[in-house]
Amino acid sequence: MSKHSSHRLLGALLCLGTILANAFPGSPVNAEAANDARAVALLNTNSCSATPVQVAQGLPTPEPAPTGTPNGTTATPTPSAPPFLDVPPVGPQQIYITPRPSGVPETPLPVPTASPKGDANSGPVFLIRSSGSPGPLTPAGGSASPSPSAQPTAAGPTPLPTLQPGYIAVFGDQIIGNSNEGQPQDIIGHVQILYADEVVAGEKAHFDGARTIAVTGNPYVINHAKNSILHGDVILFDTIAHTAEVKNARGESTEDVERGEVYFNAKDLESDSNGVAHGSNASVTTCSNPRGGYHLTGRTIDVTPGDKITITKAILFLGAAAIFYLPKVVIPLRSVDEVRQPTFFPEVGYDAYQGYYVKAKLGFGKDQYYEGYYRVEYFTKVGLGLGYVAYFARRNNKRQSHIDYYGIKNRQTQTQQYNLEVDDKENFSPTLVGNAAFSYNGNYGQYLFLPPSTSLTAQLAHATASEQQTYSFNGYAVGSQSRIQTYNFADTRQITKSFSQTTSLGFNSSSTNYGGTSSSTTTDHFNTVSHLVTPGYDYQLTVDKSNSTSFSGVNKEPELQIRPSSFFPHFLFPITANFAVGSYSEPQNAFSTSRADLSFQLGPALYHVFGSDFSASGTLEQFAYGTGDLKATISQHLSLQTPIGKHFLNSIDYNESNNNGPASVPFQFLDNLIGINSKAAYETLRIFNGDVYNLLLSTSTSFNEQAQPVSYQLTSRPSRRSLLTLGGSFVPGIGQGFTTTNLQLASPFGRDADVQFLTDIDWKNHGRLTNKNIYYHRIIGDCYEIRVQYNENLKQVNITLNLLAFPSRAASFGVNRNGPILPGGLNF
Secondary structure (H helix, E strand, O other), X not given: OOXXXXXXXXXXXXXXXXXXXXXXXXXXXXXXXXXXXXXXXXHOOOOOOOOOOOOOOXXXXXXXXXXXXXXXXXXXXXXXXXXXXOOOOOOOEEEEEOOOOOOOOOOOOOOOOOOOOOOOOOOOEEOOOOOOOOOOOOXXXXXXXXXXXXXXXXXXXXXXXXXXXXXXXXXXXXXXXXXXXXXXEEEEEEEEEEOOOEEEEEEEEEEOOOOEEEEEOOOEEEEOOOOEEEEXXXXXXXXXXXXXXXXXXXXXXXXXXXXXXXXXXXXXXXXOOOOOEEEEEEEEEOOOXXXXXXXXXXXXXXXXXXXXXXXXXEEXXXXXXXXXXXXXXXXXXXXXXXXXXXXXXXXXXXXXXXXXXXXXXXXXXXXXXXXXXXXXXXXXXXXXXXXXXXXXXXXXXXXEEEEEEEEEEXXXXXXXXXXXXXXXXXXXXXXXXXXXXXXXXXXXXOOOOOOOEXXXXXXXXXXXXXXXXXXXXXXEEXXXXXXXXXXXXXXXXXXXXXXXXXXXXXXXXEEEEEOOEEEEEEEEEEEEEEXXXXXXXXXXXXXXXXXXXXXXXXXXXXXXXXXXXXXXXXOOOOEEEEEEEEEEEEHHHOEEEEEEEEXXXXXXXXXXXXXXXXXXXXXXXXXXXOOOOXXXXXXXXXXXXXXXXXXXXXXXXEEEEEEEOOOXXXXXXXXXXXXXXXXXXXXXXXXXXXXXXXXXXXXXXXXXXXXXXXXXXXXXXXXXOOEEEEEEEEEOOOOOEEOOEEEEEEEEOOOOEEEEEEEEEEHHHOOEEEEEEEEEEEEEOOOEEEEEEEEOOXXXXXXEEEEOOOHXXXXXOOOEOOEOOOOOOOOO
8 A cells, every 4th residue: 555545545534534523313223334334435435535445246336426625625526325325424433444455565554454365255244333242152052053143234225335355344433543654543442343254342442553453441352153252351453464363362162063162261362364273371171160170271272263173282180180191182173084183081991801091092283184193002901002093195185195003012912913004095197096005913902812914905997987997906914824815907998878898807816824734726717798778678798707726606608688678567566577598607517508597576566455555576587408407486575564553563574485496406506496495474563652662572483383482672761861672582482481681771860961771681590680781971060071881791991081062073982883772872
């Protein structure tokens, strides 16, 4: 901005002051909004304005009108405000700060800024003033989510003017000071500084005449989404760099938080133009009462919205007690497929084999291009284990790599055990991609002592719109006992829209050596498939042949399959057909002959009879061979579902299979039919009442005059917050009866706590409870949760802590391999 431009800005302020001085009372409706818009329009004139401030698109073109100057002379005619802005200005003065014009050197100005900054995708910033102090933030994850704010509008058909990205605007009740170039100024009363990402507010602001505005009087910084606010003693705003530095910062945020809020403070916290905050002597917690829950202190803190919170030299406090030190803590604020930045809480526990243990994962990395964590695990009986897990990626997306290493010196076995996994993906070009992976496994876990295994895989793939070629290698070895190597090549081509060709070649070699006995096998395999699609039929010609020192399988030399696209389309029920003919051989018994296979899939036929739903389907298949042999198979499936009243549902299924012809003639391994016919029926009775209880009783019969077991499964909710599940079976007969029953129970266990109990009831041993597992869960301080697991068989106890604000970042927890018995986790 030049000296002449600064004089034009001073003239604009004087013009605005003259209009305010001669204002008369106007309508109070949208007074401040109309006044703000009028100020923007006045600053967008040719005689009283610096670089024009952007207004909302679609504003009407102003008409010229004479404007008086402070000395009483008449200035050059300037446009007047648009008609909808023609409301007498009421309220405070406004100073609009605009970017420096291009080509003008940067020099100290009364109110300077740099070239436009900010994110072009951040959306519009409306030039309106907030009234009053900001209220408390609404915690994330509540039952009722706040509705999005409506777009503000002016008193007319045109939307309010918006702030162009990179511009800033300053509002205040009163301006005091010298407006000359390089001179300080003071803005008093309801000060607000609007820029791309946030709003800085306070009761008083002082401009130093160069570039910094110091805001005091209960100052704070709040983002435009109003989900993150930061208070401080003094806020220093840089008008050139568009950054805000907060002294003795303290704030709260629900941005990127799944439940509750994040509370933090720092001695000095500076927010750059990209919205990233950097501070020192920081403290972070998700507890409204940190002394009653937990908090983290650290030397520095970096908060990257939508990405992560990074704290260095962090100390974890539970209440007032310091329990853990971490060189670096990374709390992810984004969802990732892998747990690359795990929760920083250590896991502690005990089991009979390892003893007491502490497991921690220490995160590191600046961004997704290099990140990971260190594994530090100590076991009182086993020893110290150290690991390193890292993810690498190039910014041009041409390489992604991953390494996972873990090693431990086992005091019990007096051995050094390692695990290592390395994989790499290379995008050589848009059509050429390579993958390679290596793994070494020498630690199989407790009670497993096996020779180390190694695995190496590599693949190179070339793909275009009409063809694809793949070259691959796989190697696997277990000590000196076994070794397997496989080489493959595959080529796929779409020759025309209706014709495609796939060809593959493979070579495999394997060797074993157990107890002084060794063996080896080599196999080469060739396969080609030609596929033609026509409007009426689908044709597929297959050649599949293997040569091996240990013959197995069936060769197709060749096989032709024909599938009509429509077969009796207007019949009573659907019918699909398939016909296959070819020459086949079994190398293991040196036999070959021709073969034809005609199959039909019938149904399903659906009927609704007397309130019941009936379904029927079947399969018919006929085989013919060059030896003159014939055989066939027919199978059918019938199903009937009958509701009885509102609380009963009975289901009956019937399956039958009938075979005709020799079972393993002429081929021993192809079309091998079961020699006897079979039939079976299954019945399930469901008794239910909403989600209060659900009882399933099921049994079956093979029509062999033998009583079959009856299975039962009961799921019940004794109360709104509890769940009971029982499952097992009853076997009729002398000395039989109820077998083991599996019991699962979940119930509240005090305030903000619940317990899950899993066990087996052994009825043959006087109802003894075996295989007991107990899970205890409690939310403490409404900020984190503690989970305790006890396993009777392993004599193991695990204790884990997870941040309540980031539940999806925590490890899974449940009563079995499939997760908790309560859908949706334990917070019910």
